[in-house]
Amino acid sequence: xxxxxxxxxxxxxxxxxxxxxxxxxxxxxxxxxxxxxxxxxxxxxxxxxxxxxxxxxxxxxxxxxxxxxxxxxxxxxxxxxxxxxxxxxxxxxxxxxxxxxxxxxxxxxxxxxxxxxxxxxxxxxxxxxxxxxxxxxxxxxxxxxxxxxxxxxxxxxxxxxxxxxxxxxxxxxxxxxxxxxxxxxxxxxxxxxxxxxxxxxxxxxxxxxxxxxxxxxxxxxxxxxxxxxxxxxxxxxxxxxxxxxxxxxxxxxxxxxxxxxxxxxxxxxxxxxxxxxxxxxxxxxxxxxxxxxxxxxxxxxxxxxxxxxxxxxxxxxxxxxxxxxxxxxxxxxxxxxxxxxxxxxxxxxxxxxxxxxxxxxxxxxxxxxxxxxxxxxxxxxxxxxxxxxxxxxxxxxxxxx
Numbered sequence: 001x002x003x004x005x006x007x008x009x010x011x012x013x014x015x016x017x018x019x020x021x022x023x024x025x026x027x028x029x030x031x032x033x034x035x036x037x038x039x040x041x042x043x044x045x046x047x048x049x050x051x052x053x054x055x056x057x058x059x060x061x062x063x064x065x066x067x068x069x070x071x072x073x074x075x076x077x078x079x080x081x082x083x084x085x086x087x088x089x090x091x092x093x094x095x096x097x098x099x100x101x102x103x104x105x106x107x108x109x110x111x112x113x114x115x116x117x118x119x120x121x122x123x124x125x126x127x128x129x130x131x132x133x134x135x136x137x138x139x140x141x142x143x144x145x146x147x148x149x150x151x152x153x154x155x156x157x158x159x160x161x162x163x164x165x166x167x168x169x170x171x172x173x174x175x176x177x178x179x180x181x182x183x184x185x186x187x188x189x190x191x192x193x194x195x196x197x198x199x200x201x202x203x204x205x206x207x208x209x210x211x212x213x214x215x216x217x218x219x220x221x222x223x224x225x226x227x228x229x230x231x232x233x234x235x236x237x238x239x240x241x242x243x244x245x246x247x248x249x250x251x252x253x254x255x256x257x258x259x260x261x262x263x264x265x266x267x268x269x270x271x272x273x274x275x276x277x278x279x280x281x282x283x284x285x286x287x288x289x290x291x292x293x294x295x296x297x298x299x300x301x302x303x304x305x306x307x308x309x310x311x312x313x314x315x316x317x318x319x320x321x322x323x324x325x326x327x328x329x330x331x332x333x334x335x336x337x338x339x340x341x342x343x344x345x346x347x348x349x350x351x352x353x354x355x356x357x358x359x360x361x362x363x364x365x366x367x368x369x370x371x372x373x374x375x376x377x378x379x380x381x382x383x384x385x386x387x388x389x390x391x392x393x394x395x396x397x398x399x400x401x
Contacts, residue, residue: 064180065096069100078188083186092118100122125174132166138290143294165299169280181270182270183268185264185268192323201268209315211269211270211317212268214320215326216360218260223298224259224297234285243311245314273306332344
């Protein structure tokens with residue numbers, strides 16, 4: 001080199017200012033990728049290509065999870081509305097796959113209508129005959145009599161009972177769901193009122209939660225006349241399966257079942273719970289008893305009873321920061337940390353019964369010492385509620401299912 005002294009000088013300058021240059025590059029990425037943040041920058045598995053704030057987060061270490069729905073072809077419009085909201089509020093930034101299952105083949109119109117709304121992977125599947133039938137051990141005479149005399153909503157329908165049985169014992173076994181660690185159940189015609197600026201699946205995993213919910217309601221008791229007694233038969237025969245710090249007190253006033261249950265039209269679940277031998281034994285016991293058909297046991301009370309008995313209280317999480325509407329029930333978060341993230345139309349709310357939610361909080365607080373992580377996203381919340389007659393609460397809570 002003709003000017004070695006200049007080369008040495010430039011080398012010294014480069015080494016002196018290298019930290020400043022590196023810091024500037026990192027700052028540029030942070031400013032340009034505010035959705036990714038420091039965690040993403042330090043994650044070597046993160047794909048840094050095309051880094052923009054509105055790009056889906058790509059993280060190979062995230063949970064194997066999906067948004068899952070049991071839906072019919074005729075519900076396309078309602079399903080499109082739900083997917084559109086989920087994309088806008090959450091999934092456009094996370095790109096989790098969708099899985100749709102049906103008791104019939106999906107039409108091309110349905111498939112195209114869903115795929116047009118998202119860049120995420122979308123899968124469609126059908127049910128096998130075993131999971132969508134009236135079992136051979138059901139007494140057809142008793143079953144037909146129940147359908148003929150039932151006065152509750154869907155009391156005369158085969159399809160509704162098959163749906164409840166499938167959601168209780170078979171959805172988590174479907175081949176499209178088999179490889180998932182978590183699912184988030186979605187349904188047609190629901191609305192999401194709040195931007196979800198974190199990953200609920202990661203939040204579940206990091207905190208050891210197995211079951212997440214948003215709305216708790218009392219069940220319409222004529223549909224579950226023998227569910228509690230049948231459950232107690234199982235518990236008495238398998239007392240070692242009941243969790244030490246369970247939430248049984250939330251389910252019963254003394255020895256009487258109060259009907260409190262989590263609405264399963266929104267649930268985020270660690271599927272290892274449903275796949276556990278304990279849950280499978282419990283479902284098999286209920287299935288053999290026939291209450292899905294002789295009465296109209298729903299998947300919501302079945303899931304709720306299982307979670308309350310076989311999980312510790314610390315493994316159940318109330319997603320009180322996710323605003324949610326399922327006809328005709330509205331949950332609307334309140335509190336300083338959700339301000340600006342939620343838009344709730346209170347005029348849409350017909351009822352929002354908070355009795356089971358209040359009881360849940362009271363029982364859980366007695367079992368689990370207050371933890372900061374329980375309110376990590378929201379701070380103090382006040383549930384929105386409209387006052388209605390108790391009889392209407394029970395009737396209408398059942399009718400929207």
